[in-house]
Amino acid sequence: MEEQDYIQFEAFLAGNLSKDDLVAFNDRLHSDAQFKEAFEIFKDLNSNLEHQIANEREIFDFKANLDVISSQHFNAIHDEDIIIKPNPKSNFYKYAVAASVVILLGFFVFNQFGGPKYEEYNNFDPISLTVRSTDNTNFSKAEQSFNNKNYEEAIRAFNAILEDDFTNLEIQLYKGIALVETNQFEEADIVLNKIMNGNTAYRNKAKWILALSYLKQDNTSESIKILKTIPKGTEDYVSAQKLLMELD
Amino acid sequence: MSEKKLHDDQKYIDGLAENNTFIIKAIYEKFAPKIINYIKQNSGDAYDAQDVIQETIITIYNQAKQNKLQLTCPFDAYFFLLCKRKWLNQLKKSNRKEVTIDDDVLYKDDDAQVLSFETSIFEHKQALFDEVFLQLGDACKDLLKATFKIKSMEDVAKSLNITYAYARKKKSLCIGQLTKLVQASPKFNRLNY
Numbered sequence: 144m145e146e147q148d149y150i151q152f153e154a155f156l157a158g159n160l161s162k163d164d165l166v167a168f169n170d171r172l173h174s175d176a177q178f179k180e181a182f183e184i185f186k187d188l189n190s191n192l193e194h195q196i197a198n199e200r201e202i203f204d205f206k207a208n209l210d211v212i213s214s215q216h217f218n219a220i221h222d223e224d225i226i227i228k229p230n231p232k233s234n235f236y237k238y239a240v241a242a243s244v245v246i247l248l249g250f251f252v253f254n255q256f257g258g259p260k261y262e263e264y265n266n267f268d269p270i271s272l273t274v275r276s277t278d279n280t281n282f283s284k285a286e287q288s289f290n291n292k293n294y295e296e297a298i299r300a301f302n303a304i305l306e307d308d309f310t311n312l313e314i315q316l317y318k319g320i321a322l323v324e325t326n327q328f329e330e331a332d333i334v335l336n337k338i339m340n341g342n343t344a345y346r347n348k349a350k351w352i353l354a355l356s357y358l359k360q361d362n363t364s365e366s367i368k369i370l371k372t373i374p375k376g377t378e379d380y381v382s383a384q385k386l387l388m389e390l391d
Numbered sequence: 392m393s394e395k396k397l398h399d400d401q402k403y404i405d406g407l408a409e410n411n412t413f414i415i416k417a418i419y420e421k422f423a424p425k426i427i428n429y430i431k432q433n434s435g436d437a438y439d440a441q442d443v444i445q446e447t448i449i450t451i452y453n454q455a456k457q458n459k460l461q462l463t464c465p466f467d468a469y470f471f472l473l474c475k476r477k478w479l480n481q482l483k484k485s486n487r488k489e490v491t492i493d494d495d496v497l498y499k500d501d502d503a504q505v506l507s508f509e510t511s512i513f514e515h516k517q518a519l520f521d522e523v524f525l526q527l528g529d530a531c532k533d534l535l536k537a538t539f540k541i542k543s544m545e546d547v548a549k550s551l552n553i554t555y556a557y558a559r560k561k562k563s564l565c566i567g568q569l570t571k572l573v574q575a576s577p578k579f580n581r582l583n584y
Contacts, residue, residue, distance in 0.1 A: 144567065192535055
C-alpha cells in the first residue's frame with residue numbers, strides 16, 4: 144500500500160472522507176482484495192491500540208481483580224490436592240501451616256507483656272512467585288529473599304520485576320511489606336496508598352500492611368483509623384479486630 | 392452473525408467487560424471445575440488449569456471490551472472449547488504426553504465452535520499486534536500513545552510540538568507501518584485475513 148492509502152484508512156475511520164471519496168473508497172474495498180486486507184488489518188490495529196492505551200487503567204484493575212478471584216478459587220483446590228497427593232511444587236503450604244503455628248504461639252507468648260508490638264503481627268505468609276514463572280530468576284530471587292526475610296535483597300528483585308511489569312499489583316504489595324520491614328516508611332506509604340485507593344481486591348491487604356506500618360512507627364491513632372476501615376469477611380479482619388482491641 | 396439471537400449468557404461477556412466481581416466469581420464457580428478436570432486428565436494439574444483459565448478470561452475480556460463479542464451459544468461450551476484449545480496448544484509446544492481424551496463430541500454446537508475459533512484468532516492477532524508495536528521507532532510509539540490517550544488530535548499536536556496536519560498524517564503512517572509489519576510476519580497466515 145502507498146502512504147496515501149493509509150492516510151485514507153485513517154480518514155475513513157475518523158469519518159473524515161468527503162461524500163465522493165467515500166463512494167470511491169467503498170468501491171475499492173469491493174474490487175481490490177489487497178486494499179481490503181490492508182484496511183482490515185489497519186482497522187484492527189487501530190481498535191487494539193485504542194483499547195490497550197485508552198483503557199490502560201481499566202485493564203490494570205481488571206487483571207488485578209481477576210488475579211485475586213483466581214487465587215481465592217484455586218487456593219482451596221490446591222490445598223485439597225496437597226492432602227490427596229503431595230505436590231512438590233507447593234511445599235510452601237506446609238511452611239505456611241508451620242508459620243501459622245508460630246504466629247499463634249507468638250501471640251500467646253508476647254501478649255503477656257504491655258501493648259501490641261509490630262513484631263507480634265509481622266509474621267507474613269511465605270510468598271510463592273515461581274510456580275507460574277519457572278524460568279525467571281528475578282521471581283525466584285524475590286521469593287527466596289522475601290521468605291528468608293532478606294528484605295533489602297527482595298526489594299531489589301521486586302524492582303527488577305516491576306521494571307518490566309510496573310502494573311503488577313501483587314509484587315507492589317510484597318514490595319510494600321518489604322519496605323515497612325526495612326523502615327522505609329515514606330516509600331511504603333506511597334506504594335500502599337496507591338493500592339489502597341485502587342479498585343482491586345488487594346486494597347484491604349494494603350490497608351492491613353499500612354496499619355502495621357503505623358504500629359511500627361508508634362503512630363497508634365493512624366493505625367486505629369486504618370484498621371477500622373478493614374471490612375468484615377476479608378482475610379485480615381480478625382487480626383485487625385484483635386489489634387484494635389489491644390490498641391484501644 | 393448479526394441476525395442471530397444473542398444468548399442469555401451474554402451476561403457473562405458483559406460482566407467481564409465491566410469488571411463485575413460477582414460475574415467473574417460465578418464464572419469460576421460454574422465453569423472452572425469441568426476445565427480443571429479436563430486438564431488433570433490430560434497431563435496437567437490444577438496450577439496449569441489456573442493459568443489456562445486466567446489467560447482465557449483475559450482474552451475474552453479484551454475482545455469484549457472492543458465490542459467484538461456477541462455470544463450466540465452457551466458460555467459453557469464456548470469457554471470450554473477455548474480453554475481446551477489453549478491447553479492442547481501448550482501441550483504440543485512442550486511436547487508433553489499424548490492427549491487421551493477428545494471432548495469435541497460433547498459440543499456439536501456450531502456457534503460455539505465458530506465463536507471460540509474467532510476468539511482464538513483474536514488472541515493471535517493481539518499477540519502479534521503487541522509484538523510489532525515494539526518494533527516501531529520511538530517517534531511512532533510516542534505519537535500513537537499520545538493519540539490514543541489524549542483523543543483530541545489538536546492537543547496531541549500541541550503536546551508533541553508538531554502541527555495538527557502533520558500529527559494526523561504521521562498517525563496514519565505509523566499504523567500503516569504496523570500494518571506492513573503484521574503482513575510481513577511469519578505468524579500472519581494464522582490470523583485469517
